[in-house]
Amino acid sequence: MIRLANVTRVYSTGGAAVHALAGVSLEIGRGEFVSVMGQSGCGKSTLMNIIGLLDRPTTGEYFVAGKSAAGLSEDARARLRGRAFGFVFQSYNLLPRMTALEQVELPLIYQGVPNRKQRAAEALLRVGLRDRIMHQPTELSGGEQQRVAIARSLVVDPLLLLADEPTGALDSETGAELMKLFTELVEERGLTVVQVTHEPQVAAYAHRIVRMLDGRIIEDAAVDRGGKDPKGSNGDSK
């Protein structure tokens, strides 16, 4: 469904070139749940930004549903981003002083689709926030805020959910609940999820773990389905 072919991304900061991605090739199919792991600065976030059309590769090609993203204008990228990708961030990135329902409605407003309230409410029900629809971010717990963010990314029925350290700000119990939600969405709705994480037990919920180091993929392996419940048993060399 998405494919990166030898993608590099070079930042030039004050004369020094930083190779955030040094030739990454990756293919992710529909309905996959992928964890990307690696140390800070290994290029995980850059990879996510390129997948999410927030950033452009310096060289190499990126294909979404078989089409190259290189030729798209900024506005076309924005529209595709709104329609095909959902984002979940460590810091939730909710807008202040807006109710959960309004937050979730937002992508629909930019798409100009009908039945927005209803669709937004359904998305909130799906993430288990039936009673929190009219609450503002400050009235919600961290886990609830992250669920609002997930509902916001799901409301457009995206091809791909991109989660950047989704559990980073949550306690382990809430984090585990969130991973159960992801698993359900993948299994029941055929959603594709790519998440960046530091935590081995979070990463282990995925079907597949991609490890990165210094802008390259050093390992790309399926998770042993025998140990579906993560107990930290997957020996991890983080």
Add this chain to the structure above:
Amino acid sequence: MSLVDAFRLSLRSIFANRLRSGLTSLGLILGVGSVILLIAVGQGTQQEITDRIRGLGTDLIFVEPSAAATTSQTGGFAGPLESTLVQGDALAIAANGIHGVLSVAAHTSIDVQAIAGPNNVGAEIVATSSEYGEVRDLEINSGSFITPLHDEEGPLVAVLGARVAETLYPGNDSVGREIRLSFAGGRLSLGFVVAGVLEEQGGVSEANDQVFIPLSSIASRVRFLFTPTGGLRVSQIDIQTASGADEKQVKEEVSELLLFRHETFEPDFVIQSQDELIGTATAVSNTLSILLGSIGGISLLVGGIGVMNIMLVSVTERTREIGIRRAVGATGTDIVQQFVTEALTLCIFGGLAGIAIGTGISLAMDGRELGGQEMTTVIQPWSIAVAFLVAVAVGLGSGSYPAYRATKVDPIAALRNE
């Protein structure tokens, strides 16, 4: 994103930041309000002056001593005492058979205190002749105006303006009763019999607060009003012309006659028609209007800069918000639209509130006494339109640049921005 959604979004943002939005629009509210109010005051002043001049009568030409000839104007007797015009000038103009001249009335105005029993009122006496009533279109309520017989014999009779009569003899017909007129701060006091009372004059007419006496009545008693050559000084000569008469021709002939009589080549008098007087007054009050309007304009400008300032600050403050919106699919156009709509909405609200306040205060002030002066305000529809359009333009202008800046926000950096 549809315009309705953009507007709804901007309303949300405006109401989410009530204090900031309120303070921002306050500048515009005051700006728009003051433009409307100040122009209304300027135009009101103009209308009042014009009405006052029109209220003097119709087809009038005024002859006054020129400013250069009268060195001081300290009120009381000082004005008439230095006048270069004499009663003889008026008689000569009337007798000269100038084509188009209907009647001529010379008059001297003196501030006095009018007293009747326990009541007294400050009034202006107009010492004049019988023609004055006709020239100034004065209507009599009871009794009579100054008659030709009064002109000749100079009895101590007075005709009261409607308000003076009402103050001195409230609810009673004062004809035949006595009043005392106290001149020059009480140094001279004379008793007069009321010969007539004027009808209340409509509009802005000074006649309501005046007392009219025959010029001949004080001529025989106040010797110092005479020039060394025996002319009786007057402060103004009014000439009524036939309607459709050539005013320019009349003015020229009057001027020649007076130059001859005053034995001078340099006019020591000024001749102005009613229209010229209105023209002069209009020019002066237009300058006043422009001045007042400019002051309002400056406050509007300051208000506009305030909006721009806030919008710029809000781009920086809302970097993360912009990033989030970009991430969920907002295009650059959507972001521009949001910021422009927000600024525009603020300015339109500010503009409407300003119109309400400006017109409200203008209406409230109209006809009120302010510092002893009755205010007249005339709200100009064009001033409302201009002020509102400026507010809208300010909205567009002050929204556009910050909006452009907002599209330059890097969504990645914005989203990392904690």
